[in-house]
Amino acid sequence: xxxxxxxxxxxxxxxxxxxxxxxxxxxxxxxxxxxxxxxxxxxxxxxxxxxxxxxxxxxxxxxxxxxxxxxxxxxxxxxxxxxxxxxxxxxxxxxxxxxxxxxxxxxxxxx
Amino acid sequence: xxxxxxxxxxxxxxxxxxxxxxxxxxxxxxxxxxxxxxxxxxxxxxxxxxxxxxxxxxxxxxxxxxxxxxxxxxxxxxxxxxxxxxxxxxxxxxxxxxxxxxxxxxxxxxxxxx
Numbered sequence: 001x002x003x004x005x006x007x008x009x010x011x012x013x014x015x016x017x018x019x020x021x022x023x024x025x026x027x028x029x030x031x032x033x034x035x036x037x038x039x040x041x042x043x044x045x046x047x048x049x050x051x052x053x054x055x056x057x058x059x060x061x062x063x064x065x066x067x068x069x070x071x072x073x074x075x076x077x078x079x080x081x082x083x084x085x086x087x088x089x090x091x092x093x094x095x096x097x098x099x100x101x102x103x104x105x106x107x108x109x110x111x
Numbered sequence: 112x113x114x115x116x117x118x119x120x121x122x123x124x125x126x127x128x129x130x131x132x133x134x135x136x137x138x139x140x141x142x143x144x145x146x147x148x149x150x151x152x153x154x155x156x157x158x159x160x161x162x163x164x165x166x167x168x169x170x171x172x173x174x175x176x177x178x179x180x181x182x183x184x185x186x187x188x189x190x191x192x193x194x195x196x197x198x199x200x201x202x203x204x205x206x207x208x209x210x211x212x213x214x215x216x217x218x219x220x221x222x223x224x225x
Contacts, residue, residue: 104153
């Protein structure tokens with residue numbers, strides 16, 4: 001089983017749609033959680049950190065469920081510029097620090 | 112732009128050779144992490160350096176080694192290159208040890224092993 005698993009995608013949605021990405025992690029000792037965005041042939045960039053209380057940044061909402069070891073990202077009112085790969089990221093420190101990225105979910109937003 | 116720079120941008124090597132990749136961290140950052148990203152995959156954690164000491168390591172063999180310098184720049188060395196080492200190598204800098212801080216990525220070095 002992969003340490004961080006994401007929806008394989010790709011997701012093809014029209015502009016204005018709401019899209020949800022799911023991610024699960026296997027290590028209950030995981031400490032911090034993020035969503036990164038990676039555009040084609042570019043480096044990853046932080047989209048948002050994820051907290052148990054949930055957090056929202058404009059059209060983006062992230063949620064963490066520690067009991068289920070599940071992370072989600074919701075994008076409302078999708079824009080063409082949201083087309084990218086979304087990476088679920090988990091940090092843990094069990095006898096040494098480690099950052100684990102999921103394989104990413106590709107999103108295509110169509111006009 | 113993040114302020115994290117990497118060199119070279121592209122590199123072609125042959126199997127069995129050795130390679131050194133370099134990374135300059137963003138001003139004020141004291142932690143550097145290195146990742147390998149194969150096409151269509153997420154970045155795979157190689158290791159992290161904090162204040163010149165290795166702070167964590169992923170599932171990579173010992174032929175992947177690194178250094179962090181007093182100015183917090185870093186090198187990734189790969190010995191005895193294999194074809195499967197062909198990938199994009201990313202470095203990311205951050206501040207502190209906690210792991211809860213944002214990592215800022217450089218543009219990467221594309222390594223091709225023939």
